[in-house]
Amino acid sequence: MPQPFDQMAEFLANKNIALVGNSRKVLGQSFPVDDHDVVIRMNFAWQLPQAMQEAVGTRTDLLCVSGAKKEINDMVATLPRVMYMSPKSRDLLTDATRQKLYFYPTEWWQSLYETLGARPSTGCMAVDMVRRVIGEGHLTLYGFDFFQSDSWHKRYSLLERLRLWLGLQKPHPHDGDQEAAFIKAALPREQLTIVPTRQSEAS
Incomplete structure (x- = not known):
């Protein structure tokens, strides 16, 4: 059996939470992420390079x-x-691994997919999850620019660059505008802060 979701809900309830996106625009700056009660990261951020750690x-x-x-x-x-957020490939996980994981409910994924009209990103799913359990807490987003820039870990091959330039390939399967609208309305204004990825964007 996987980890019970109720434990996660209790862990996040009423906390001051930082959710960290992977935009490369944060490089060369310093944000007070580690000062929050809870820090949530995504995907490849489990092994951040030194520049991202700074x-x-x-x-x-x-x-x-x-x-x-x-x-x-x-x-x-x-x-x-x-x-584990996405509904796909869950059957490929070993029982030993499943027992150590929490799972984002598939019915939440389906509802979010229908709302966005596109496959939700990990960041959007994470916001959806947090908004449902945060109670009276506060969510601060760092490194979110809704796909205006690439992730710090993204590397394109020459073929991918050519296909992008020719318009034969999209950089990602997500709808940045729809995700931005959903996330900005996910919580009351006093419970949500979206920190600009560049200090010059704050004005």
């Missing part, structure tokens, strides 16, 4: 992961909490 800290209280990651066993062995 920008968005090092603490990880929860890692949200989408898709089959070959490092999943190392993740659950290294981190205190890991939540």
